Amino acid sequence: MSAPTANFSSIPILDYSLLSEPSSRETFINELRHALINVGFLYLKNHPVPQATVNKLTEYAPKLFDLPQEVKDKARMQNSEHFLGYSRLGTELTKGQVDLREQWDFGTKHKCRWQKGDPDYYRLWGECQWPDEALIPGFRETLETYLEEVKQLSYQFSSLVAEAFGLGPKGLDHFYETKELPIQHRGKLVKYPVVTSGSDQGVGPHYDGGFLTFLLQASPHKGLQVQNLSGEWIDAPPIPGTFVINIGKALEFVTRGLARATSHRVLSPKGDAPRFSVPFFRGISPQIRLADEVLDFPPEILKLRSQRGTVAATDSINFSEFDREPSGKVSLIGRVKSHPETAEIHYPELFKELFPNGYSGKGSAY
Ligand SMILES: O=C(O)CCC(=O)C(=O)O
Numbered sequence: 001m002s003a004p005t006a007n008f009s010s011i012p013i014l015d016y017s018l019l020s021e022p023s024s025r026e027t028f029i030n031e032l033r034h035a036l037i038n039v040g041f042l043y044l045k046n047h048p049v050p051q052a053t054v055n056k057l058t059e060y061a062p063k064l065f066d067l068p069q070e071v072k073d074k075a076r077m078q079n080s081e082h083f084l085g086y087s088r089l090g091t092e093l094t095k096g097q098v099d100l101r102e103q104w105d106f107g108t109k110h111k112c113r114w115q116k117g118d119p120d121y122y123r124l125w126g127e128c129q130w131p132d133e134a135l136i137p138g139f140r141e142t143l144e145t146y147l148e149e150v151k152q153l154s155y156q157f158s159s160l161v162a163e164a165f166g167l168g169p170k171g172l173d174h175f176y177e178t179k180e181l182p183i184q185h186r187g188k189l190v191k192y193p194v195v196t197s198g199s200d201q202g203v204g205p206h207y208d209g210g211f212l213t214f215l216l217q218a219s220p221h222k223g224l225q226v227q228n229l230s231g232e233w234i235d236a237p238p239i240p241g242t243f244v245i246n247i248g249k250a251l252e253f254v255t256r257g258l259a260r261a262t263s264h265r266v267l268s269p270k271g272d273a274p275r276f277s278v279p280f281f282r283g284i285s286p287q288i289r290l291a292d293e294v295l296d297f298p299p300e301i302l303k304l305r306s307q308r309g310t311v312a313a314t315d316s317i318n319f320s321e322f323d324r325e326p327s328g329k330v331s332l333i334g335r336v337k338s339h340p341e342t343a344e345i346h347y348p349e350l351f352k353e354l355f356p357n358g359y360s361g362k363g364s365a366y
């Protein structure tokens, strides 16, 4: 049984502006520590990403998916050894069931550095596939600006996470420092269509794999839900001007479970308009092996983990831990499983290893 005080029935809202004064800064760090350990999800308001950029991107989201199907298909993910591009509705499964969402994967600006002889996972980072500028003028610039601004926030935020855990502000920096290969962070635009009958699985219960996710809910629909310590689903409705931030399995692993990766899902919208969202997945150095990097914490911080108590079984399927492989390889394996039709073209050997009997036509997102 988990301690009742550690459970949650709503997602905490943290106010970034508290950081500007030393006295309120401590309040922020304390609230952050609580959210990381007990909830694994939080809203961040008054954050430094300009609202004008967020508003512009929000306006583009429906326009991107309203492009003619052949325009979207021209940029299909199968073209890309970086798994960047457009995926039609219904091409991914979670927990064996189809996710009802259409997606376009992008990343922060990156030039692929892979050369013959380098590990395959170096090919995972590279150029995006953009729709023609003339068809959606200004979209590319807006998204590039947005991803750069969220990236900056994600660096500041990681430093705050390190501080909240008593590691000092640079305590997580070595996960991001890589001279050889600059990190690419991924972002995607997602459209969840309205469903009137049948399954309402926008995306089924899952954990995110990486360190931290910064999610923009880009339309006013409820649908995102988060599983609390006793297994109940708690709504995380859109709150204008905020990001939803959550912890992935990699950060949970290196913090020895201090930071919680929390199971979440999205229910399809019921009303008369689709739901849009823009998750940003903060990357880490592709060469790092998580098992070599498990962190040490002050005893008073570790005590907070034991006070949390045990977490009830969640609805998420088990996350396969490949902590002894370089993190880039772990990401590549994740992409191959989610997008086998792309993997079969660009990574035929790894594809055969992971799908020895072929696949049924759909990837398994989680
Ligand atoms: O669309 C959302 O609100 C969440 C999406 C999500 O959890 C994911 O893509 O990992």
Ligand SMILES: [Fe+2]
Residues within 6 Å of the ligand: 206, 207, 208, 264
């Ligand atoms: Fe997620």
